[in-house]
Amino acid sequence: MNTNNLHLLERKLLQVMSGRNETELEDLVSDSGLTLDQIRRSVEWLKEKNLIEVKVNEIKLITLGREGESVKQKGLPEKRLVNKLKTGEDIELSELPKKIDLNQDELSAALGYARSEKWIKIFKKDNRVMIRKEGNSTASRVEELLNKISGPTELSNFASEEQEILRSLVKRPDYIAYEIVKKTRIKITKDGLEIARNIKDDNYIDVLTPKMLESGEWRNNTLRPLNVESPAPTIYSGKKHPVRIFIDEVREIFVSLGFQEVEGSIVQSSFWNFDALFTPQDHPAREIQDTFYIANERSSLNVDKQILKNVEGVHKNGADTGSKGWGYQWNIEQARRMVMRTHTTCVSVKNLADNKPDEARVFSVGRVFRNEKVTFKNLVEFHQIEGIVVGKDVTLRDLMGLLTKFYKKLGFDKIKFWPSFFPYTEPSLQSMVYHEGLGKWIELGGMGIFRPEVTKPLGVDNPVLAWGSGLERLVMLRYGIDDVRKLYENDLDWLRGVPSCP
């Protein structure tokens, strides 16, 4: 090993240690001129390099507690008690506190120990508890021992008898305290000695100053080389959640395709979530097990009266759309029920009602809620990517082209469309992407052309292409995850491993 690879502190410590046997760290401070902290650090480094050996000993120290100190000054309470008593004089127990300077705890301990030493006797006379002195207190080993302790003392310095007494003293609160300290001793190894011998006290520097550069003085010194291969701590910087990163990416794609982003409320009336989308009032999706209804909340349905009437009309008999409708009495009270939106399609349809565009490209990303069992592929709360294109000549082919482009931009190349059904679109399709890893086609979402039963009541005449796609599925495909729950369980290992840039 090249001695130049050593830090100045290491060189210093090795040199000092080459002239010493096993040494305690604290003892090196004065010899080495280093601080204890510097010694500790260089010991760590030198240990890694096998140049010194480290031994850690645990030492038990005894110190006096508060009571122990007081006993050292005033004597044991049981002795103080007995010394106050006169032979042949019985005293009532309740009189004692007045006579003796002991607090309640000390007094009861004193009574107990004095009785067990047979210095006193406690007895009853005429229903009074009395105390009589039976013998004189003797010299106490405990007091002798306590007197020996001033400041922390190593347990091993006491004779074994004394250690026995110390152990029994633990029972008396606050007499003594044990403390365990670690003592580190180090010894230079054979390799260490070899290297220490080669350390020359030449002009060795490990900090280069501007002054040295200016004067050229650095030429006369040996510079410590830096070890660029030495391991460094991994730093985890704060960053966005992978789902957030993905949503931002989705936004960027749609904006680049000329779309405008819109938002809607998470809580909606059934009217916008279902009725305006020509979803019949007895549709299974509206049933409690799929939809979270907000208890006792009814919407005032602050909607253009004409739209309400039109929607009622298409549900009843199709009105002027050429459809027969659902053929039932539409109930406005059903439409007032508030729900946690089950899809973001309500954002699109509300946008149509508000703006009645002849042409538009609008998208939204938001949370939706479904009362389903949480599994590896289902969450109760998840995200959808939704959008519409309005235009005089737009066709289903345009929609397929648009989504193909969107998925491709996200990195999914194999896409196919499959006929499907939604109450509000005709024709309807399902989009699917091929997952190479899993070797199968995965359903992503629905799409189609809004039915006239949806658009006409709102006053929109041009065809409207619409789609709604699950977001979490895409995120899972992106990161190769096979359980959606993973996305939201805040598993730090996983979150840290996800690259910030795809």
Ligand code: PHE
């Ligand atoms: N709302 C449908 C869903 O949640 C998706 C969809 C949106 C289908 C727009 C057609 C048109 O699955």
